[in-house]
Amino acid sequence: MEKVTERFMRYVKEYTTSDPESETYPSTVRQTVFMQKLADELREIGCSEVELDKFGYVMATVPANGFEKAPVVGFVSHVDTSPDFSGENVNPQIIEKYDGKPFQLKNGVTIDPKDFPEVLNYIGQSIITADGTTLLGADDKAGVSEIVTAAETLIKSKNIKHGKIRLGFTPDEEIGKGTDHFDVKKFGADFAFTLDGGEIGELEFENFNASGAKIKIQGRSVHPGAAKNKMINAMLVAHQIIGMLPPTQRPEHTEKYEGFFHLTQLNGNVESAEMQFIIRDHDFTKFEAKKKLLNEIVQHINFQYGKNLVELEIKDQYYNMLQKIEPVMFVVEIAKQAMLQAGVEPKIKAIRGGTDGARLSYDGLPCPNIFAGGHNFHGPYEFVPIPSMVKAVEVIVNIAQLVGKMKK
Numbered sequence: 344m345e346k347v348t349e350r351f352m353r354y355v356k357e358y359t360t361s362d363p364e365s366e367t368y369p370s371t372v373r374q375t376v377f378m379q380k381l382a383d384e385l386r387e388i389g390c391s392e393v394e395l396d397k398f399g400y401v402m403a404t405v406p407a408n409g410f411e412k413a414p415v416v417g418f419v420s421h422v423d424t425s426p427d428f429s430g431e432n433v434n435p436q437i438i439e440k441y442d443g444k445p446f447q448l449k450n451g452v453t454i455d456p457k458d459f460p461e462v463l464n465y466i467g468q469s470i471i472t473a474d475g476t477t478l479l480g481a482d483d484k485a486g487v488s489e490i491v492t493a494a495e496t497l498i499k500s501k502n503i504k505h506g507k508i509r510l511g512f513t514p515d516e517e518i519g520k521g522t523d524h525f526d527v528k529k530f531g532a533d534f535a536f537t538l539d540g541g542e543i544g545e546l547e548f549e550n551f552n553a554s555g556a557k558i559k560i561q562g563r564s565v566h567p568g569a570a571k572n573k574m575i576n577a578m579l580v581a582h583q584i585i586g587m588l589p590p591t592q593r594p595e596h597t598e599k600y601e602g603f604f605h606l607t608q609l610n611g612n613v614e615s616a617e618m619q620f621i622i623r624d625h626d627f628t629k630f631e632a633k634k635k636l637l638n639e640i641v642q643h644i645n646f647q648y649g650k651n652l653v654e655l656e657i658k659d660q661y662y663n664m665l666q667k668i669e670p671v672m673f674v675v676e677i678a679k680q681a682m683l684q685a686g687v688e689p690k691i692k693a694i695r696g697g698t699d700g701a702r703l704s705y706d707g708l709p710c711p712n713i714f715a716g717g718h719n720f721h722g723p724y725e726f727v728p729i730p731s732m733v734k735a736v737e738v739i740v741n742i743a744q745l746v747g748k749m750k751k
Contacts, residue, residue, distance in 0.1 A: 346495070347732045351471065351488040352435050355480040360430040361423035361515045368524060369399035369514035374423055381422065381512060384491065389498040390510065398514075398524040405494050405508035410747035413506030417535030418493070418739060419699055419710065420486030421516030424478060425721040434474040437729070441470050448475025452723045461542065461718055465728040472726045479725040481717030485732055486538030487512060489715060493739035505743040511535070513699050519555065519660040521699040527708045533751070534674045534709040536742065537700040542690070543731040545714035546678050548668040549693035550701045551602070551623040552630040553660040556637055558584065560653050564614040577616035580644065580652065581609060584618065587640045592633075600625045600693060602633060625663055625693055661697045664711075667704035674709050681741035687734050690714075713738060 357377040362370040369375055375395075382395045382403070390403040407413070424430035438446055443466045445455040452475035456463050462470075473479040490510055497503055509532045513521040516539075540547055562577030588604050590596070597603045602624025609618050622637070624630035634657055641655045668675065679689045700710030716731030 344729060344733050347488050347492040347736055348437075348471075348729050350492055351481075351484060351727075351732065354484040354488055355433045355435050355473075358431045358433075359423050359480075360426050361518045363426060363518040368520070369423075370518060370520070371423075374514040375399045377422055378512065378514070381487070381491075385494070385510070388491070388495040390494060400514070400525060401510075401512040402530060403494075403510045405497050405505075405510065405743075407505065407507040408497070408501065409504035410506040412751060413747045414533040414749055414751050415507045415509055415531055416742060416746040417509040417511055417530060417532030417708070417710075418490045418538060419511040419513065419535055419703070420490055420538045420715070421483045421513045421521050421699060422487060423514050423517050424480045424484070425482065425517040427721040428478045428723065429476070430478055430480055433477045433480055435471055435479065436474060438470045438472060440467055441465055446472075448472060448723065450475045450723065454724055454726060459719060459724065462726065464542075465730075469729045470726050471729060473723060475723050478720070478722055479717070479727065481715065481725055481727040482720040483516070483539045483715060485715040485717050485727050485735070489538050489732055489735040489739060493736045493743075496736065496740055497743055503740065503744060505747040508743055509535070516699050519553070519697075522702040522706065525699070525703065525706070527703065527706045530708065532708060534671065535700070535703065536678060537698045537703075537710055537712045538715045538735060538739070539698045539700070540694075540712050540714040541717060541720070543714050543716055543728070543734055544682065544687050544690040546675065546682065546689045546691050546711065547694045547698075548675055548691075548711040549625060549665045550661070550663055550697045550712075551625055551695065552627055552662050553697050554622045554630075554634060554657050555660055556620040556622060556634075557656045558618040558620070558641070558653060560611065560616040560618070562614050562616065562652075564612075574613070575648065575652065576613050577611050578613065581611065581616045581618055583644065584640055584653070587643075588636070598695075602626070602629055604633065604637070622657075623695075627663065661701040662705060664701045664704040668709055668711060671709045675711055677742055677745050678711060678713055678738070681738045681745055684741045685734055685737040687738065
């Protein structure tokens with residue numbers, strides 16, 4: 344418990360926010376700075392084949408111990424934190440033996456069971472939060488901490504028998520670029536698991552199909568006193584686009600397998616405006632229909648104004664990993680068994696988001712997702728119970744032992 348807690352408290356203080364506007368890879372130098380420290384730490388705990396490549400990926404090996412002919416299993420997590428909220432100068436703190444009452448952080452931030460009832464599941468446990476001025480970064484520093492702690496446990500515990508294990512740490516997952524340059528062949532695992540899930544017990548092998556949409560609107564600025572039949576207010580055109588999308592298909596009105604359009608950015612003036620959306624759906628047919636609807640809205644507005652006022656660019660980001668996991672469901676069964684051995688009840692659900700594992704699965708590396716323990720990611724209400732992280736470490740160790748007994 345002390346090891347994974349100390350590691351997590353240290354890691355979240357590292358500023359590793361990714362930047363969606365950057366043209367570099369990784370998108371921020373600060374991620375590479377942390378990756379170098381991580382590579383050094385992996386060497387210190389006894390990992391072999393530790394490499395930080397030019398794209399900012401760190402890969403390492405836990406050498407086989409007793410089961411040299413077993414399949415190679417991998418564990419993957421990302422080091423960047425979301426640009427949705429500040430990840431600079433994170434000040435983690437431990438709420439000892441949570442008593443079930445609201446607890447106040449800075450800036451008027453309160454984690455109140457009335458708003459976040461899941462916190463009541465952790466009464467009596469120690470919980471880590473930030474101080475209310477930043478996100479915490481459990482997404483995915485919890486996963487990083489758990490993988491490194493499990494690796495150290497396996498290396499130091501000579502009586503735990505296992506095969507070769509590969510570790511992978513990625514940048515830029517939060518901006519949809521986490522595996523753009525990930526070399527699956529070099530990684531060399533037969534299958535892997537991302538440690539990037541939420542509450543204890545989560546086991547996921549379905550995720551959203553995802554795309555990003557950028558919209559540019561060219562208006563016409565004219566003095567408002569002489570604007571009749573001349574002015575085209577780009578901001579109001581943006582508002583028209585929003586109004587033509589189904590309001591029930593916004594994140595705040597959806598759950599489970601329901602997809603959405605999410606407006607993530609809007610800026611501009613009378614003369615010009617830009618919008619960014621993310622489009623999500625588990626069902627591929629519905630996903631394609633959402634993209635088609637946005638295209639039709641843009642075409643309608645351009646027809647209405649008699650000119651190409653609006654430009655739309657849609658780029659797919661990742662797809663639902665389900666069809667790649669279904670042929671190798673034994674991988675999921677391994678994770679389920681490892682959780683049960685740790686006294687954790689598996690909670691199989693679809694991810695309302697995505698992981699590096701989604702794209703890795705399409706690149707030939709089956710990669711379901713396992714809980715890392717955190718809640719309320721990407722904002723100041725984020726928290727992670729320490730016992731959940733401890734159990735994640737135990738699950739990783741159990742997986743290593745179970746895979747060790749398999750034949751290649």
